[in-house]
Amino acid sequence: MKPSRIVALALLAGGVAWIGSGVVGRGGQAGLAADAAKPAAEAPRFRVAVLPVRNEMHQRRVVLSGRTEADKRVWAVARVSGVVIELRVRRGSVVRQGQVVAVLSDEAREAQVKQAKAKLEQRKAEAVARLRLIETGNYPALNKPLLEAELKAAEAGLAQAEAEQMKGEIVAPISGVVNDVPVEVGSALQVFMSSANVAEIIALDPMLAVVEVAERQLAGVQVGGEAEVKLVTGDRVRGTIRFVSRKASPGTRTYRVDVEVPNKDGKIPDGVTAEVDLLLSPVSAARVPRSALTFSAEGRLGIRHVTEGGTVAFAPVKLVEDAMSDLWLAGVPDDARVIVEGQDFVKEGERVEAVPAMGQG
Template identity: 55%
Template sequence: MIASRIVSVLIVVAAVGWIASGHVIGGSAPEAEPAPAPAVEARPPFAVAVARAEPREHARTVTLSGQTRADRRAQATTRASGTVVELAVRRGVRVETGDVIAVLSDEAREAQVSQATARLEQAREQAQARLRLIENGTLPALERSGIEADLRAAEAALAQAQAERDRSVVRAPISGIVDAVPAEIGQALQVGDLVAEVISLDPMLVVVEIAERQLGGVRVGDEAQVRLVTGQTATGEVRFVSSRASEGTRTYRVEIGIDNADNAIPDGVTAEARLRLAAVPAAPVPRSALTFSSEGLLGLRIVDDTDHVAFVPVDLVEDGRETIFVSGLPHGAAVIVQGQDFVVDGQRVAPVPMAIAARR
């Protein structure tokens, strides 16, 4: 037992000594080199469909809502006081300038005309008698000028009386359609009271409001296509463009004149006018290509010459259902039309022409 224990101890001591001798004699063992990391396979760039932007002169079209308005409207008012004894018109009839609309009664004016007529007759008879006396030499020739002056004064008095009597006749101020007749027979009216309102329907006006950013493209004389809510259509011409904005809407009034010789288009009908604005350089792109930058700007993403993505802000020239026209793009820019929402600025991509991408 004692011998076996001694042998065991010796074996352990020998083993420890052998291990220790390796460190002492041979020095520290060299560290093992780290195993090389496995190679990461390179990911191919993201493919996007692109289309070349080709800006060209584009005549924009804008559709504006408004309503018809009579070209002219005027009120037939009284020029003297009196009672309505005759009413020659009714609503809806057509009148020409100067037609009698109503007659007022005033005996005083008729009496003045009768008196002035009588005095004129008297002045004429006296003038004839005195002129004969001048011819006979009974009166001096210098009396001739006085005789003629008296005669002219009597004629002027009659003309004044007749003009005052004519004030009792109310006439149409313009040619058109009688729209309202508030006066009645037997009604006593004062100077300036309304008897009838006349509107001129030919030409008819279509009045619309245009935004300030579109104002520069509208000119007097431009052609416009008009469609009424009644289904009627017409071609008109811009007659007036306001130079002052509306206080409430900041829009500008535009008047379009359309032919209405048959008075078929009434006043106050809702209308829609299509105007072709002045041409501006713009590029057509798919509506779906529009996107927003991180700052919230509206624009398009393009691919530059190094195949990296860049964002370009644009201005909307005309908005269509599928195709829009924008300004601000460089000529020939490669616009991303598919995949623009899956890439970021500065990212390297693989651009594919739209025609090729559509066949895949």
């Protein structure tokens, strides 16, 4: 082959190689640019664990320490002065309303009754005789109203004397158990003095469990609501809220609540320590784990959840009840997927990959 041809072929091969290197270079740079852009468009999303929750009507509970208290506590007192000549009860006696618990000395009350009866008989006889005279015209008819008035006065005098005589018997004002008897046979009693107290009677059925409720919890306590009472003796009974005070205690700013508990057998004593579990009015709330609580950028307490579009959203919440392991919160969107793991590493509007929390399948 001639040298001129060899040179021509070499130049042709060099030109082709030079042109080819430019095309390949441009294609390589485009590929590199595409590869650089691809990771940015398809960057893996942050993975968070979510728990689906649903709002429901939740009956809140408030556990308070209190005491039992007799529903009624009344003294059987002497209404007239006298000496105790008979005492028919002692501590622990069960009495019925109207039952005689003690008898006082007569103090001439029986004599006053006899005198009133005699005076009434006299007035009746005088009225009969004078009415006959009026009928015959031998006595002024104008005196007839006077005769009737004297007769009525005599009847009233007898009733008063008999009432005074009955006061000598001291009766139980209520049914219950005698708690204290500060007198003995022979004790002299005087009315309008403390010594006139004869027997303290307490009504044990129903029994009251009394607690003090804070003002922030008062809105959920309603008359007729249910309650569970655990006594220091270990007994458990159910009761009903009977009274909610509308005036706060000046020292504690708490409100008295009375829970009525049946006590027909008198087993529950007065004044023992009791733990009262009040069941408050139901409210709409969602049950979420404690770990789900977080704070927004503005410092508001709430939860983060994943929307249907896969983005993170924040919902402010209000604590309804702090349970043993979970929280009952108001303000959680219904059927929300609450983030329970990773909520502190994402922010609102960020697209994430939501996976079920452990144990949710």
